[in-house]
Amino acid sequence: MKPVAGLFLCLMLVVPAAAQEAFRVELGRDGETIGDMRPVFLTFESRPMPAISPSEVARRYHRLFRTSDEPEVRIDALNRLSNIRDRSGSDVGLSASEEEQVYSEAISSYESILERGSYGGRLDELLYQMAKAHALTGQQDASFQRLKQLVGLYPKSPLVPEARFRLAESAFAAGRYTEAETGYLHLINSDAGGELGIKARYMLGWSQFKQGPSAWNRAAATFIRVLDEFLPSAQSLGSVSDSSVDTIDDTFRVLALMAARNSGTETLIAWLDGSRSHHWEHLLFDRLADYYAVKGETIASVAANQAFIDYSPSHRAVPAFRLQIVDVWQAAGDPEQVRNARAEFVASYSQDSAYAALTGEQKNKWLSYSKRLADYHYDLATRLVEQGRVAKAESAFAEAAVYYAHLAPRIDQSGEMLRLAGDAWLQARDFPKALTNFRRAAYESPGYSEAADAAWAAIALLRNSLDRPTTVSAFQPELKDVSNEANRFSGRFEGDSRIPGLMADLAARWLAAGDHQLALDYGSRVLTAPTASPAERYAAWQVMARIRQEEGDYGLAERAWGQALNLAESERLANVTEEQVSAIRKQLATSVYRQAELAVSSGRLGEAVGHFRRVDSVLPGSDVAIRARYDAANTLLKASDWGAAVGDLQSFRADFPQHELTAGISEKLVHAWIQSDEPTRAASELLQAADNHANPWSLKLRAAELLNQAGNVAERNALYRDYLATAPKAESGAEHEQLQTFRHRLVEAGDNPDAWREVLVQSELDSTWHTADTLEWASRSSLVLGARAAALFTSIRLSQPLEQSLARKQKALESARQRFLDAEALGGERVLSESLFRRAELYRGLAKDLMASAVPADLNELEAMQYQMLLEEEAFPFEDKAIQLHTENHRRITAEGYDPWIGRSLGVLAELHPGRYERSVKWLGWTMEIRDGV
Known part of the structure; x- marks a missing residue:
């Protein structure tokens, strides 16, 4: 049942046949309990065996006993019969009843001899035989008396030790345990050796035990001495004779019983005396554990086993005790404690050195327990996950992983255990350990049929960590780690159907990471793999297309997109959505479009137009196709192919009137018309566009400028008049100059010029912005307006009543004078000569008109003379x-030089002061020359 208890079944020692016991006396047989037990003792008398068969010798002595009338002869015959039987172990022909009858008959012979007082043999032997005879016939008191006589009369007799033993036995059987103890001690102290001494010590322990708990410490010491004598060395544990097995077993049993009825293992340890070791002490702990187990005291039994483990942790029997704890809990039906005990056993021998010290059966137990514990914790963790108890589940997965990992190197096929360990570590979120175990299962477990799946699990772990970065600081894999793992996988498991898909995935990931070369390499491996599925080729072509497109190799990109589109539209890819197909078409169109753009940038404009126009055939009606048509027209503009450009632009506007790009068509058409020297058509386009423009005048004024260039003055002036009628306000110098330009042109066109001159002059006077042109235009206009006012002034004649006509004339003079002053303010030196002349002539004309005015007719001559003097x-x-x-x-001649208006002033001065100014003069230019030495 237990690993220790079975020890006695194999402890056998063959007794030598050189001698036999003289006789055997059983004072009682074992009872049902220890309290009922009776000791068994043997006495030995060694004599040489006869040369004839024991049965024949016994027959003759038996006949002699029956036929002889001599007491001495009969007693001697009986002695010899007994010796033959005891030493040979043979049946000498006497049954138990016959033997009792024989000894009953022999008693009279013994008594006869004693009465005569003469006996040829030894009297100590005679007393011994008489005691035996009385004992066999049930006369115990008489037997004890003879034994006492033997001890008292012949203390030196070799039969005395046995006599003392029998006396002590008698006291023990009668319940006189103190007396029995004294008898056994006397025998032991008398240096009785051999088997009798051992038996005496054994019975001494029982006599002490029977005296109750107060004597148990003495009994324990005695029994321990008995065990030391029976089992003096470690080797003796394996060589116990059959005759000693029961004695040893009973000794262990009574020690266990006493300890259990006291303080259990504490008492046992106190009895053992830790200062010395006993080769058999583990058997005693085992017997105590068994005692508790039989009584159903599971906890005490486990404690007893554990006590020995703690008492002697390095003992070779410790593994057996640990296993026995498992058995005890299992017998008690406590699965949780069974698991704990198994876990303790597994943990205790996880180290290789400790495991190596186990027996074969113990190693098997370790392997079995490890697997069962691993499976239990894995199943428990799975249930906890289902219950939403994630933290506890991760802890359980971690425990399962440890068991699987420790189990792996100790079994022939370690791959499965390593993979299970990896899976458990993965569930426990210990990703570095999971990766290590997956790799070991895949690449370090020869013959493992699921190695590829384990390797794939390592890849999945790394790849998933890229998609969902973990918070585990020790596990932050990079894409290169996944690539290295994939390369290792493809190298070891070439031909695995998962490789093309893995390569396709890595191609996409390296594309996203920006490493085009690696992405191209992995994509090429997919496309060259004969086992690649349409879906995997589809993914690879997309990667190739995107890379070529990003690198500007749009021709190759178009080819790759075309391959992807063919696969997407084929029946081999049923799960491709319409949106995905549309996206590929768009990319294909984009690659064509980019080829056109590249051709434009390289100056291959004709080729570019061809690509742009091809986009619509790839993705008709798409935004990119619409934009391509627009860009084709722009490219034609860039190529200065104005006619074709105008045609494409007008066609685009007609086909897509609401498209956002259409808003720019008008400007491009204007540009085309201008470049083709048709400003009128450009102006017409601008005027047409102005109808729907948020700021129509910006376009109309541009149209007016084009009309001005085309010489279409009438339409131009109409636009100017309409714009100026809106009373625009200049917000900048440029706007002021523009408005003044419009007014000046209207003046030049003779379209109500004086009205525009007045506005032009006033605007310039009011403005803070001036240019040379606007000042020139305003000053000249002011001079013209002044001249108009001067003419009006001249046309007014002074007549009676003089005050009224003079007032009108003075008003006209002031108006003309102000115009000239305005001209001076605006034109400066450029108009000053003319202005001074015209202003002077205004005053001179007024003086002349005053002098020439008519004298009132109602004046007499004197009054007329006085009136004339007043004038x-x-x-x-x-x-x-x-x-x-x-x-x-x-005087301005000296500063500005001569001009016609100065000359005209000189003419007037010559007329007014002939002596001073009326002379012939010639204006010469001269310079002073400084000559050295003059």
Whole structure:
């Protein structure tokens, strides 16, 4: 049942046949309990065996006993019969009843001899035989008396030790245990050796035990001494004789019983005396554990086993005790404790050195327990996951992983255990350990049929960690790690159907990572793999296409996209959606479009137009196709193919009137018309576009400029008038110049010029922005307006009543004078000569008109003379003012040089002061020359 208990079944020692026991006396047989047990003792008397058969000798002595009338002869015959039987072990022909009858008859012979007081043999032997005879006939008291006589009369007799033993036995059987203890001690102290001494010590222990708990410490010490005598060395444990087995077993049993009825293992350890070792002590702990187990005291039994483990942790029997704990819990029906005990056993021998010390059966137990514990924790973790208890589940998975990993190197096929360990570590989120175990299962477990799946699990772990980065600081794989793992996988498991898909996935990942070369390499491996599925080729072609497109190799990109599109539209790929097909078509169209753009950038404009126009055949009606048509027209513009460009642009606008690109068509058409020297058509396009424009005048004014270039003055002026009628306000110098330009052109076109001159002059005077042109235009317009005012002034005649006509004339003079002043303010030196002349002439004309005005008719001559004198006095200041202005004009010769208006002022001055100004003069240019030495 237990690993230790079975020891006694194999402890056998063959007794030598050189001697036999003289006789055997059984004072009682074993009872049902220890309390009922009776000791068994043997006495030995060694004599040489006769040369004839024991049965024949016994027959003769038996006949002699029956036929002889001599007591001595009969007693001697009986002695010899007994010796023959005991030493040979043979049946001498006497049954138990016959033997009792024989000894009953022999008693009279013994007594007869004693009464005579003469006996030829030894009296100690006679007393011994008489005691035996009385014992066999049931006369115990008489037997004890003879034994006492033997001890008292012949203390030196070799039969005394046995006599003392029998006396002690008698006391023990009668329940006089103290007396029995004394008897056994006396025998032991008398140096009785051999088997009798051992038996005496054994019975001494029982006599002490029978005295109750107060004597148990003495009994324990005695029994321990008995065990030391029976089992003096480690080798003796394997060589116990059959006759000693029961004695040893009973000794262990009574020690266990006493310890259990005391403090259990604490008492046992105190009895053993830790200062010395006993080769058999593990058997005693085992017997105590058994005692508890039989009584159903499971916890105590486990404690007893554990006590020995703690007491002697390095003992070779410790593994057996650990296993016995498992058995005890299993017998008690406590599965949780069974698991704990198994776990303790497995943990205790996880180290290789500890495991190596186990027996073959113990190793098998370790392997079995490890697997069962691993499976249990894995199943438990799975249930915990289903219950949503994630943290506990991860802990259980980790425990399962440890068991699987430790189990793997100790079985022939380690691959499956390593893969299970990897899976458990994965569930426990210990990704580095999971990866290690998957790799070991895949690449370090020869003959493992599922090695490819284990290797694939390693790849999946790394790849999943890329998709869902973990929080495990020790596990942050990079894409290169996945690539290395994939390369290792494809190298070891060439031909595995999963390789093309893996290569396709890596191609896509390296594309996303920006390493085009690696992406191309993996994509090429897919396309050259004969086992690649349409779906995998489809994915690889897309990667190739994207790389070529990103690298600007649009021709190859178009080819790759075309292959992908063929696969997508074929029946071999049923799961490709319409949206995906549409996306590929768009990419294909884009690659064609990019080829066109590349041709444009390289100056191959004709080729570019061809590519642009080809886009519509790839993806008709798509946005990219529409844009390609638009770009084709733009490319024609760039190529200066104005006619073709205009045709494409107009066609685009007609086909896509609402497209966002259509809004720019008008500008491009304008550009084309302008470049083809048709400004009128360009202006017409602008005017047409202005109808729907948010700021129509920006287009109309551009049209007006084009009409101006085309010489279409009437349409131009109409636009100018309409725009100026909106009373625009200049917000910048450029806008001011533009408005003044429009007014100036209207003036030049003779379209109500004086009205535009007035606006032009006033605008320039009001503005803070001026240019040379606007100042020139305004000053000239002001001079013209002044001249108009001067003509009006001249046309007003002074008549009676003078005050009224003079007032009108002065008003006209002031208007003309202000125009000239405005011209000076705007034109500066460029118009000053003319302005001074015209202003002077205004004053001179007023003076002349005053002098020439008619005298009122109702004046007499004196009054008329006085009136005339008054007119002269009034006219003189005006004439003087005119002379001053002409003189000022004259003086400008030195600074500005001569001009016609200065010349005209000189003419007037010559007329007014002939002596001073009326002379022939010639204006010469000269320079002073400084000559050295003059």
